[in-house]
Amino acid sequence: MHKAVAQWVEHLTVERRLSPHTISSYRRDIQRFIDDEPQPLEKTLAVSSLRAQIANMSRAGLATRSIARALSSLQTFVKWARQHGLLSEDFALPALKRPKLPKPLPKVLDVDATVAAVVVAGDEDADLRDRALLELLYSSGLRLAELAGLNVSDVNLPRQQLKVLGKGSKERIIPFGSHAKKALQRWIVRRQLAPSSALFINLQSNARLSHRGIQYIVEKRGQQAGLDVRLHPHLLRHAFASHLLEGSGDLRAVQELLGHENISTTQVYTHLNFQHLTAVYDQAHPRAKKK
Numbered sequence: 001m002h003k004a005v006a007q008w009v010e011h012l013t014v015e016r017r018l019s020p021h022t023i024s025s026y027r028r029d030i031q032r033f034i035d036d037e038p039q040p041l042e043k044t045l046a047v048s049s050l051r052a053q054i055a056n057m058s059r060a061g062l063a064t065r066s067i068a069r070a071l072s073s074l075q076t077f078v079k080w081a082r083q084h085g086l087l088s089e090d091f092a093l094p095a096l097k098r099p100k101l102p103k104p105l106p107k108v109l110d111v112d113a114t115v116a117a118v119v120v121a122g123d124e125d126a127d128l129r130d131r132a133l134l135e136l137l138y139s140s141g142l143r144l145a146e147l148a149g150l151n152v153s154d155v156n157l158p159r160q161q162l163k164v165l166g167k168g169s170k171e172r173i174i175p176f177g178s179h180a181k182k183a184l185q186r187w188i189v190r191r192q193l194a195p196s197s198a199l200f201i202n203l204q205s206n207a208r209l210s211h212r213g214i215q216y217i218v219e220k221r222g223q224q225a226g227l228d229v230r231l232h233p234h235l236l237r238h239a240f241a242s243h244l245l246e247g248s249g250d251l252r253a254v255q256e257l258l259g260h261e262n263i264s265t266t267q268v269y270t271h272l273n274f275q276h277l278t279a280v281y282d283q284a285h286p287r288a289k290k291k
Contacts, residue, residue: 001044004086005030008077011084029073032057041086045078108242109227109235114138117225118179118236125190125203130217132180132187133200136162137218137233139180141240141258143167144233148211150199152188157181166259174257 009027012018018026033044033053043049057067081087109117118138120131137147146164154163160181162174176184194201198208209217215232222231229235237258245254 001034001039001041004041004081005034005077007084007086008080011080026073026076029070030077032062032070033074041081042091045087045091109229109239111243113225113227114236114239114243117222117227117231120221128183128187128190129200129203130221132183133214133217134221134236135180135183136176137236138240139176140164140174141237141244142174142233143237143259144211144214146259147200147233148209148214151197152191152199153197155184155188155199157185157188164259170259172256172259 005027008030009023012023012026033050054067054071057070078087078091082089082091118131118134120127120134133147136142140162142162142164143166146166149165150162156162160176160178162176164172164174166172188199191201194206196206196208200209200214201207202209202213218231218233218236222229225231241254241258244257
């Protein structure tokens with residue numbers, strides 16, 4: 001095993017020319033599976049040996065993510081060893097139950113920070129476009145692809161509604177607020193001379209704004225607003241969902257507006273609003289009040 005790992009590290013260094021940092025990470029991951037006592041490669045990779053090493057990592061306090069990464073590095077090593085005749089071609093790693101990675105909660109801006117980001121000042125074409133774009137993102141909770149795909153014909157200003165093509169080519173109608181309506185009115189009037197049918201366009205080429213173009217605009221406006229986090233379209237979608245759920249408590253309605261097929265996807269926002277829900281409980285439940 002020690003000899004095979006040394007050959008693999010040489011391969012990573014000379015043939016693949018990986019960075020010293022990457023090679024160091026690979027070597028550290030593989031070393032977690034090697035005993036001090038030299039033994040054949042197949043014995044080291046036996047299910048009993050691997051399970052023992054994973055248990056040792058866990059007892060040593062190694063983070064779940066680090067254990068998962070070590071197993072991924074081991075898979076890369078085994079693939080190389082098969083290709084170079086150090087293991088039989090039909091060798092496969094034993095079926096090991098990978099540690100379940102914790103699902104991080106999305107970051108959410110508070111209302112004041114979100115409003116500061118979407119209220120774009122100025123009357124230049126870029127200001128009008130960016131204000132409409134940001135107001136619509138926060139007002140409707142659109143995905144990046146949904147926003148980029150909007151046409152002018154998808155906007156019903158009198159009814160304050162959007163026709164959106166979501167995941168799986170599923171169409172849905174969603175509302176937007178009065179601030180977004182005002183911003184859209186001004187922008188649509190200004191962009192009427194553009195030949196493109198797209199709602200949001202590049203001001204130089206008149207072509208539809210790309211995903212990267214939208215991300216750049218959102219990030220730039222967040223910086224201008226003085227936010228201490230990097231603003232991106234999905235962060236505004238999170239803010240929309242969290243703030244709406246906090247104000248209404250209607251998880252099913254938020255699911256429909258976000259276009260989530262499964263309500264379990266939407267339920268992450270109930271964790272984000274736990275403090276609010278606790279406050280509601282303290283105020284409303286008869287056994288929560290102090291006598």
